[in-house]
Amino acid sequence: MNINVLDLPDRPFFSCEKSHFLIIDSNKMRDVKALDNLEPLCKFEVGPGNVFESSPKFVIEHTNTHVHVACEGEQTVILDFEDLAASRESQEGRYLYKGGLDQSNDGLGFMKAI
Numbered sequence: 001m002n003i004n005v006l007d008l009p010d011r012p013f014f015s016c017e018k019s020h021f022l023i024i025d026s027n028k029m030r031d032v033k034a035l036d037n038l039e040p041l042c043k044f045e046v047g048p049g050n051v052f053e054s055s056p057k058f059v060i061e062h063t064n065t066h067v068h069v070a071c072e073g074e075q076t077v078i079l080d081f082e083d084l085a086a087s088r089e090s091q092e093g094r095y096l097y098k099g100g101l102d103q104s105n106d107g108l109g110f111m112k113a114i
Contacts, residue, residue: 008064008081009041016056020045021069042101044079049107051086051097052077087113 008023015022022040046052054072061068065082075090079101086097088110095110 008062008067012041012062014059014062014067014069015040016058016069018046018055021052021056023067043105045105047105047107049109051079051088051101051104053088 009025009027011026013022013024013026015024021044023042024038024040028038044050044052044056046055052069052071054075056077057070057072059067060070060076065080067079067081069077069079071077073090075088078087078089080086081101084100084102086101086104088095088097094113096113097104097108097110099106099108
């Protein structure tokens with residue numbers, strides 16, 4: 001996934017699936033002709049060491065640069081499109097993803113935040 005500094009669209013559509021999390025520009029969904037070729041802005045795969053290690057359930061909140069996603073296992077994933085970083089919060093504390101958002105599906109894992 002190639003992500004540069006990204007402002008979320010005015011009306012983002014978030015898709016929480018068991019195997020991935022998608023961000024789509026809902027304005028593009030209005031064009032019936034474009035629906036066949038609709039590409040998500042971002043696709044985050046669920047997998048060991050990825051930003052999403054457990055399945056996303058729902059979006060808690062979002063701004064034009066941040067998305068907070070509740071996941072299975074009482075975890076919250078925070079996607080920071082301003083700094084191109086990700087973190088995870090759980091009962092054990094806060095953890096930072098070892099790569100950038102462009103490496104979110106590379107299984108780089110997390111490190112404990114100080």
